[in-house]
Amino acid sequence: MKLNLDSGLVENCRAAAQKIAADVQDFIRDKTTVAVERAILRLLGINDAADGVPLANIVVDAIAARGELNLGAAYWVGNACKQLGLSPAAVAQQVAAGELDLFALPRFAPEELHPYLRQLARPGLQRIADRRREREEMLARLPMGPAPWLYVIVATGDIMQDVVQAQAAAEQGADIIAVIRTTGQSLLDYVPHGATREGFGGTYATQENFRIMRKALDEVGERLGRYIMLVNYCSGLCMPEIAALGALERLDMMLNDALYGILFRDINMQRTLIDQNFSRTINAYAGIIINTGEDNYLTTADAVAEAHTVTASQFINEQLALAAGLRPWQMGLGHAFEIDPDLEDGLLLEIAQALLARQLFPQAPLKYMPPTKHMTGNIFKGYLLNGLFNLTSVLTGQGIHLLGMLTEAIHTPFLQDRYLALEGAKYVMNNARHLGQELEIRAGGKIEGRAREVLAKAAEFLARVADIGLFAALEQGMFAAVKRSRDGGKGLEGVVMQAQGYCNPFLEEMSTELREAQRNDGNKAD
């Protein structure tokens, strides 16, 4: 199935998105945030906590309190390591215990220390590279089934219960397990420590919880002969830190949208855009597939009227992802099946949108979200809605398929809800596996007409955003009908201008390698 699209319009969209992304990159280049700095410390091996407070927070707060974060946390910790012959973890322990004042030590000149900082970064980089290789080896040995991959969530609040539910879901046919975070975690300016057994609407994202679930999914994957992917949420005020922890513990996917936190969690736009860049660079380096959150636009705005904002945001997310070093196969660009089921020919519009995304981003493993807005508590009709969603997904070749739950809008999924969802999706997708290859889209018909209309509107929308810049567009409420101010929202106080001599040794090393990989992609594409 192929849509006849105006390739000039597609190029216009990409060019506008590229300009938007370039403006953002210009803005963030000379800035850092407390979350970026904490992520650097975590990658340096500072992952312990003192009385429940992460050492990464204690050290970054101590540096920020002196107004010295503009040289980067790596400089201060690295300086202490070199002066005292200690590891970063040992330095952090001593700072937390009040035994060491980072500012009382003699200081190397910042630039002089950079080669040493790169050396300190090496074990962290190596560990991530090892995790990545581990995944590649396992995927070769335990191959996943054909896309669309079936993605389910667990959300009990208790990591031990999550394990039971996740293993059950894998046995029932799930390819991907996401552990939903507890409500409110996105607004915590730290990552909680250790295994957690209480949460609301989800489970805390912690390094230990990541490790527990990774082990559980590896076990069940070995048993089933299929690799099971693990997902968490790289969003909120700790985006880059979560990315670091996910990279260290071999998560496979991360929700990682450039605009989601700004629009839906009222996180300051400067903070989020700086954070998303480093978090995406880490994800890129770790071989993690990101999932973007365009689907969320349609939970507040109408899915027919605002479809073009989804397409436009996909273009922007693509360009920001490229700028952060991600490769097309790592871009799980989002969209959703959210058109009012009472609309005549609504299914045609859904197919148009799904096929449009497929065609605009041919290498991206598109993330397709199920109906939620029009789920009412009528579980029987809801099951049918999910059936049409499943059919649209397999028909249009989506990559990452979030399963709709018949009890959406009632409660977090029961074991049986997930079972029924998996059974339904497997039935539809198996039964209609190659339908898309048998059908052609009628030229000039409703589906093609709709796709062309959405693309045209997206191009116009992107041109307007490119004209005024992303910040102004967000201020004017151009996305999801939500207005956010440049200096409003949470977390702005954590944004810091870099001083001369600032160093983020991980960003430098990762970016260099990733550029190389992207160049190779480009050469292959030529």
Next chain:
Amino acid sequence: MTETKRIKAYGDALDDGAVQLSFTLPVDAGPLARAAALNLAVQMGLEHAEIAYMTPVSQGFSFFVVYGRCRHSVDLSRLQVAEAGLEEMDFFEINDYIKEHIGRKINVVAACTGTDAHTVGIDAIINMKGYKGEYGLERYPWINAWNMGSQVPNAALVAEAVRRKADAILVSQVVTQRDIHIPNLTELVEMLEAEGIRHKVVLVAGGPRISHQLAVELGYDAGFGPGTTPRQVASFIVREMVQRKLGN
């Protein structure tokens, strides 16, 4: 003395008591699981219970679809129903009603409180766009509406209500896992009482697991469940205001 009116669940004949249910048991599918499911159905008051379907759902768990005839009945004449209901007015009637009976624009402050980040419910009621083809309260010329969004601490909501001279406060709670919404909703009532403004506002809760009865028990004037439209909420607010003479 009202006449008794007993009814049973209905399948295809009056008083057949037919019900369908589905559930999971933490035991491997098999004869033992089947017997357990049947036994449970009998304890639930089902006669002629039949296991229509049993299937393993994972190691140690089985899923059942069960039909049976529920022997219980209810007497409609003896039921007391708490409902915020009343007659709904439409968009124009509500604005006219405010103009006529209150004579000034009314102030409504709304939020998703506590850690709840799900604004889909409150957005449907407040935002211009509204829900099910109905305008949200922001669109009403005689209503000033402020939607504070998600994850609003109760203290911030109370402060905003004081600042805006709120006539009504709407609270949305979507996440109700482990009943987290109960202490959160209760805390708001306590704070409004401590501020001495509880009696000056119409206090309304909403969300998929909120019933009118629950809301009233927690000290709210009304509770609205799923499918509620903006005008249902607005109708309640304005009538309650007039009834309690809050518009002066």
